[in-house]
Amino acid sequence: xxxxxxxxxxxxxxxxxxxxxxxxxxxxxxxxxxxxxxxxxxxxxxxxxxxxxxxxxxxxxxxxxxxxxxxxxxxxxxxxxxxxxxxxxxxxxxxxxxxxxxxxxxxxxxxxxxxxxxxxxxxxxxxxxxxxxxxxxxxxxxxxxxxxxxxxxxxxxxxxxxxxxxxxxxxxxxxxxxxxxxxxxxxxxxxxxxxxxxxxxxxxxxxxxxxxxxxxxxxxxxxxxxxxxxxxxxxxxxxxxxxxxxxxxxxxx
Ligand SMILES: NC(=O)c1ccc[n+]([C@@H]2O[C@H](COP(=O)([O-])OP(=O)(O)OC[C@H]3O[C@@H](n4cnc5c(N)ncnc54)[C@H](OP(=O)(O)O)[C@@H]3O)[C@@H](O)[C@H]2O)c1
Numbered sequence: 235x236x237x238x239x240x241x242x243x244x245x246x247x248x249x250x251x252x253x254x255x256x257x258x259x260x261x262x263x264x265x266x267x268x269x270x271x272x273x274x275x276x277x278x279x280x281x282x283x284x285x286x287x288x289x290x291x292x293x294x295x296x297x298x299x300x301x302x303x304x305x306x307x308x309x310x311x312x313x314x315x316x317x318x319x320x321x322x323x324x325x326x327x328x329x330x331x332x333x334x335x336x337x338x339x340x341x342x343x344x345x346x347x348x349x350x351x352x353x354x355x356x357x358x359x360x361x362x363x364x365x366x367x368x369x370x371x372x373x374x375x376x377x378x379x380x381x382x383x384x385x386x387x388x389x390x391x392x393x394x395x396x397x398x399x400x401x402x403x404x405x406x407x408x409x410x411x412x413x414x415x416x417x418x419x420x421x422x423x424x425x426x427x428x429x430x431x432x433x434x435x436x437x438x439x440x441x442x443x444x445x446x447x448x449x450x451x452x453x454x455x456x457x458x459x460x461x462x463x464x465x466x467x468x469x470x471x472x473x474x475x476x477x478x479x480x481x482x483x484x485x486x487x
Contacts, residue, residue, distance in 0.1 A: 242266040243317045244469070245309070247300050247358055248327030250279035252431030253380060256458035257324055257465050258282050262291030264466060267317045270295045271309060271327065292317070300327045300354030301346075310361040319372070322469045323362040325355040325403075326380040330396040332438045344395050351399035352406075355379055359410055359421075367417040374418025376469045377410070379403050380461075381423045383484045393437065400425075404480070411478030420477040422468040427484025429456045451486030 244261050248254040250272035258268045259282065268286060270293055272279040279295035286293035294316055298309035313320055328351045331343055359377055366375030384397035385404045404423060411421035428450060434442040443455035464481045467473055 241318075241321065243269075243313065243320050244322040244324065245269040245271060245313055245320050245358070245362070246324045246326055247271045247354070248273070249324075250275050250282060250295070252433060253426065253429060253458045253461045253465075254324070254326040255282045256462040257326065258293065259286060260459065260462045260466050261322075261469075262286040262289070262293055264470075266322065267292040269293070269309075269313045269317060269320075271298055271300070273297070273299050273327070299350075300358055301349040303357055306354070306357040306361060310358075310365070314365075319365050320362055321366065321373070321375045323358060323375070323377045324380065324465055324469075325358050325377065327354055328380060328382075328399075328433075330393045330433060330437050332436075333392045335391055336394050339395055347393075347395045347399050348402075351396070352402045355403055355406060359406065363410075363414055363417075363419060366419050367414060369417045372418070375420075376473075377419065377421045378465045378468045379407050379421070379423040380465070381407070381425045381480070383425045383427045383482060383487055385425060387487075407480070408478050415477055420468075420473070422473070422476060422479045422481070424461055424464045424468070425480055425482045425484065426461045427456055427482070427487040429458055429461060429483075431458055449487065450484070454485065456483060456485060 244266040246258045249258040249270035283293040283295045298305040366372040381403040382400040385400035389397035407423040428443045461483045
């Protein structure tokens, strides 16, 4: 089947590593043509694409910084050309910075966190809605936002800025779900807990999960693939009556 004949077209932002990479691979196994977006790590994105293509799936790697509006519009336009109109979006790209108390945070840091995590997710959702909305000539679709349990826990002493950005993602999920429900688009979110990925390196504590896992009722960190399964369910027709909803993938945390 050529890319244009495949009617399931997924964009995963930050699909080169961690939860995004696991989501891209699982989606390809379920028949999606996948755009694996990344910011800098082209080698990692290429590895994901290669692994999908070698397994008989369809994927392309596309560089774009979701924090930059013109790069987001270019990303979606390239997907239109190369894979066909997007039917599914996973707003996964997200960053955090060194663990720090709020009283030490400067405005530049706050801008970086909110620009990527919040504005990036809004911009990608906007581009997806413009293409999916039945009121704008589209055939519908599904969006999953990757929030965090930090949105309800607050991440004190670590990154309250990051937690607050995920709180905004939760509100985006609720509001956009209601706004586009009658246009054939469902919008949901997953809230992962402590998942074993590279993101903890950016916080300055690569072994963070080892330190915090005892506080998790299931007594361990999670795996990226365990989050990917929840994301793929929310995107699927099995979740046809689910919108504005959240799945916590957090071991009971
Ligand atoms: N891991 C956890 O414990 C955890 C818990 C709760 C929520 N989450 C959320 O899950 C999502 C994925 O986290 P992860 O742990 O898988 O992260 P990760 O391993 O650090 O991977 C981050 C991914 O996002 C991409 N990215 C970062 N900034 C970007 C930007 N401005 N534009 C485009 N892509 C960008 C990276 O691209 P490059 O490879 O090019 O750098 C990479 O593919 C994030 O939203 C995070 O907040 C994670």
